[in-house]
Structures are given as C-alpha cells and as structure tokens.
Amino acid sequence: MLEAFSQVRWSPYVVGVGIGVLSWLSFLILKKQLGCSTSFAKTSGMIEKLLRGPDVALKPYYQKIKLDIDWQWMLVLGIVFGSLASALLSGDFRFQWVPGIWLSAFGHTPVWRVLVALVGGIIIGFGARWADGCTSGHGISGALQLAVSSWISAIAFFVGGILMAHIIFRLIAG
Amino acid sequence: MVKKNIYKNLSGHLKWSPLAWGLIFGVIFGFLLQKGGATNYNVILGQLLLTDFTVLKIMLTAVLTGMIGIYAMKSLGWVELHVKAGSWGMNGIGGLLFGIGFALLGYCPGTIAGAIGNGYLDALVGGLIGIWIGSGIFAALYPKLRTGILRKGEFGDMTLPRLIKTNDWVVVVPVAVLILSLLVWLESAGL
Numbered sequence: 001m002l003e004a005f006s007q008v009r010w011s012p013y014v015v016g017v018g019i020g021v022l023s024w025l026s027f028l029i030l031k032k033q034l035g036c037s038t039s040f041a042k043t044s045g046m047i048e049k050l051l052r053g054p055d056v057a058l059k060p061y062y063q064k065i066k067l068d069i070d071w072q073w074m075l076v077l078g079i080v081f082g083s084l085a086s087a088l089l090s091g092d093f094r095f096q097w098v099p100g101i102w103l104s105a106f107g108h109t110p111v112w113r114v115l116v117a118l119v120g121g122i123i124i125g126f127g128a129r130w131a132d133g134c135t136s137g138h139g140i141s142g143a144l145q146l147a148v149s150s151w152i153s154a155i156a157f158f159v160g161g162i163l164m165a166h167i168i169f170r171l172i173a174g
Numbered sequence: 175m176v177k178k179n180i181y182k183n184l185s186g187h188l189k190w191s192p193l194a195w196g197l198i199f200g201v202i203f204g205f206l207l208q209k210g211g212a213t214n215y216n217v218i219l220g221q222l223l224l225t226d227f228t229v230l231k232i233m234l235t236a237v238l239t240g241m242i243g244i245y246a247m248k249s250l251g252w253v254e255l256h257v258k259a260g261s262w263g264m265n266g267i268g269g270l271l272f273g274i275g276f277a278l279l280g281y282c283p284g285t286i287a288g289a290i291g292n293g294y295l296d297a298l299v300g301g302l303i304g305i306w307i308g309s310g311i312f313a314a315l316y317p318k319l320r321t322g323i324l325r326k327g328e329f330g331d332m333t334l335p336r337l338i339k340t341n342d343w344v345v346v347v348p349v350a351v352l353i354l355s356l357l358v359w360l361e362s363a364g365l
Binding site for chain 2: 007009010012013015016017018019020021022023024025026027028029030031032033034036037039040041043044045047048059060061062064069070071072073074075076077078079080081082083084085086087090092093094095096097098099100101102110113114115116117118119120121122123124125126127128129130131132133134135136137138139140141142143144145146147148149150151152153154155156157158159160161162163164165166167168169170
C-alpha cells in the first residue's frame with residue numbers, strides 16, 4: 001500500500017475516481033464546486049492593487065469576484081504542495097526549463113519556451129475569465145453537473161487546443 | 175458518546191474553516207494530478223496532439239464518478255447543484271481562446287500550480303505571470319464585454335436534464351454509458 005505513494009504514475013482511472021470523490025466531498029463539506037482559475041484573477045488584482053493603489057479593487061470585475069484569499073485560493077496553493085509531495089516521494093521532482101516535446105521540435109533554448117509560455121499564459125488567463133471557468137471548473141466540476149455552459153466550454157477548450165497544438169507542432173515545427 | 179463527540183468536533187471544523195478545507199482538498203488534488211501525469215507538459219501536449227489520451231481518461235473518469243455521486247446525493251437531498259450561467263458568446267468564444275492558450279502554454283490553471291510544484295520553470299516564470307497578465311487584461315475590458323459579447327446567445331444556468339425537460343437520471347445514465355463506452359474503446363484501440 002505505502003509503495004503506491006512512491007510510484008511515479010498511477011493509472012488515470014484511479015486518479016479520475018479520486019478526483020471524482022474529491023468533488024463529492026467539496027459539494028458536501030464546502031457546498032462549492034472545485035475550480036482553479038478565479039484564484040489567479042484574484043492574485044492578479046491583488047498584485048495590481050499593491051502596485052497601483054486601493055482603487056484597483058473598485059473595478060467592476062474585482063467587485064464581482066472580490067480580492068480576497070478564499071477557500072479556492074487555498075485550493076490552488078494546496079495543489080502546488082500536493083504535487084511537490086507526490087513528485088518528491090517518487091523522485092519525479094526536477095527543475096526543468098524546456099519540456100521534451102518542445103525540445104525536440106524547437107531546441108533547448110529556454111528563452112523561446114518561456115516566451116511562448118508567457119503568451120500562452122496571457123491567452124489562457126484571458127480566456128478562462130471570458131469563459132468563466134477552466135479545465136477544472138468547467139471541464140470536471142461543471143461537466144459532472146451536466147451544466148450546458150460547462151459542456152460547451154469543455155468542448156471548445158479541446159477544439160481550440162487540438163487545432164492550436166497541431167498548428168504549432170505539425171505546421172510550424174513540421 | 176465518543177462517537178457523538180467526534181461528530182460534533184467534525185461538524186465544528188466543517189463550519190469554521192473553509193480555508194483549511196480548501197488547502198487539504200488542494201493537496202489531495204495536486205497529489206492526484208501529479209501521480210496522473212497531468213502536471214507534465216508532454217502529457218498535456220500529447221493529449222492535444224492526440225498521441226496520449228491520459229488527460230481525457232482522467233477527466234472522463236472524474237466526470238463519471240463525480241456525476242453519479244453528485245446526482246445520487248442530490249436525489250437524497252444532501253447537496254445542491256452549483257451550475258454556472260452561460261452563453262454562446264461567453265463559453266464558445268472564451269472556450270476557444272482558452273484552448274489556444276492551453277496549447278501554447280501546455281498547462282491549464284489547475285495543472286500549472288501542480289507543474290510549479292513539480293519544478294517546471296517554464297510554468298513558474300512564463301505561464302504563471304502570463305495568466306496574471308491575461309486575467310488583468312480581462313478585468314480592464316470587463317465593463318465593455320459584460321453587456322456585449324458575453325451576453326450573446328444566453329441560456330442561463332441550464333443543465334442538460336432541464337434543457338430537454340426530463341428526469342435527471344434519464345440523462346445521467348446514458349451519459350455514464352457513453353463515457354464508459356468511450357473509455358473501453360480508447361483502451362481497445364490501444365490509445
């Protein structure tokens with residue numbers, strides 16, 4: 001049993017059932033659905049408030065989502081530690097600038113990888129706010145409630161993602 | 175007596191500390207994502223390039239498990255749904271934008287937190303800062319967007335069972351069968 005924690009990979013089905021059960025618990029205990037992306041918008045607003053003063057919090061969007069540290073913000077922080085623990089236990093932790101698929105297509109220079117990650121981050125951050133959710137909030141929590149907004153979003157995530165990945169790696173790199 | 179005290183303690187904790195629960199759930203979520211490989215750029219891009227179906231398997235299994243449990247508990251009156259309202263302009267266009275960013279970044283907002291914990295520096299230095307900037311741009315544009323494109327084709331907090339005006343289980347059971355068949359097919363196709 002204990003050696004499971006030091007394994008590098010678990011079956012995706014075990015992981016999926018685990019996340020499903022976690023969603024039950026968050027509905028039962030917190031009366032909330034699991035989601036991640038709003039926390040990034042809160043942090044962004046808090047940083048902007050720090051740099052540009054308290055008026056930032058008056059922006060309509062920040063009035064809507066509130067610039068505070070709530071349970072979901074702690075959830076995202078927890079993900080960092082949970083992943084760290086898992087990676088350390090299995091020896092899968094490593095500092096790495098350029099991941100394998102990127103490396104074999106575009107080489108090992110960190111600058112390009114980081115720049116594209118930055119641009120991708122800007123677009124996904126903007127898109128997550130636009131769609132009002134991400135792969136967890138819509139793709140898992142919303143989809144499992146059979147929400148129409150979430151099924152449309154989840155399908156659009158993958159349509160956009162599959163098209164763009166093919167443009168990057170089959171067209172530009174190919 | 176002991177049992178009663180444990181319950182009392184537990185329900186006390188349930189009430190006073192959503193932040194602690196958030197952190198605990200996050201640690202478990204992050205642990206599972208890392209063990210599943212979902213904090214790894216290669217696994218996520220493999221999914222988008224349709225060469226590695228790990229991400230889809232995790233998501234579909236989570237949706238299947240979650241859906242059956244949540245709808246069972248809803249039938250028992252234990253939980254309520256928390257459905258997000260939406261529109262075609264919001265979820266369709268926003269979703270496509272998200273997907274484009276997803277392929278460029280190689281992580282999503284949940285898995286990027288896991289990627290940072292895993293030591294991936296492109297996630298920390300590039301992606302995280304990007305997500306903050308992108309969220310900030312949206313907040314600046316929100317006053318214009320909220321009365322325009324975000325409201326195009328509104329359908330509110332609709333669910334599939336309410337959309338086709340039927341009992342929850344008339345949708346839950348076929349969706350469960352569909353997901354199971356898709357997973358069985360993926361395995362039998364060696365994907």
